[in-house]
Amino acid sequence: MEGEAYRLRRQDGDTARAQTAYSAAITHADAPAEAWRELGVLERRAGNISAARAHFATYLARAPTAADAALIAEEVQALTAREGQTP
Numbered sequence: 648m649e650g651e652a653y654r655l656r657r658q659d660g661d662t663a664r665a666q667t668a669y670s671a672a673i674t675h676a677d678a679p680a681e682a683w684r685e686l687g688v689l690e691r692r693a694g695n696i697s698a699a700r701a702h703f704a705t706y707l708a709r710a711p712t713a714a715d716a717a718l719i720a721e722e723v724q725a726l727t728a729r730e731g732q733t734p
Contacts, residue, residue, distance in 0.1 A: 648682065673705075684719065686698075703723045707723070
């Protein structure tokens with residue numbers, strides 16, 4: 648996946664490129680659930696709490712038995728608390 652390549656490379660501008668690539672990927676019905684998780688990470692780092700929470704929640708809905716599901720669920724709760732909303 649293009650977004651993953653940019654995320655791993657980490658050169659100047661690659662964060663924005665990764666975000667653009669992941670955003671394009673999730674428009675496809677067969678996009679891997681991990682695209683939503685990575686968008687959540689990028690949005691959280693950018694301070695976009697609501698968007699991060701939404702992407703993480705979609706990841707959990709698409710991959711409820713993922714190895715990191717409990718960790719991501721905790722992140723959703725933390726972001727929800729930070730945002731002052733109920734889950």
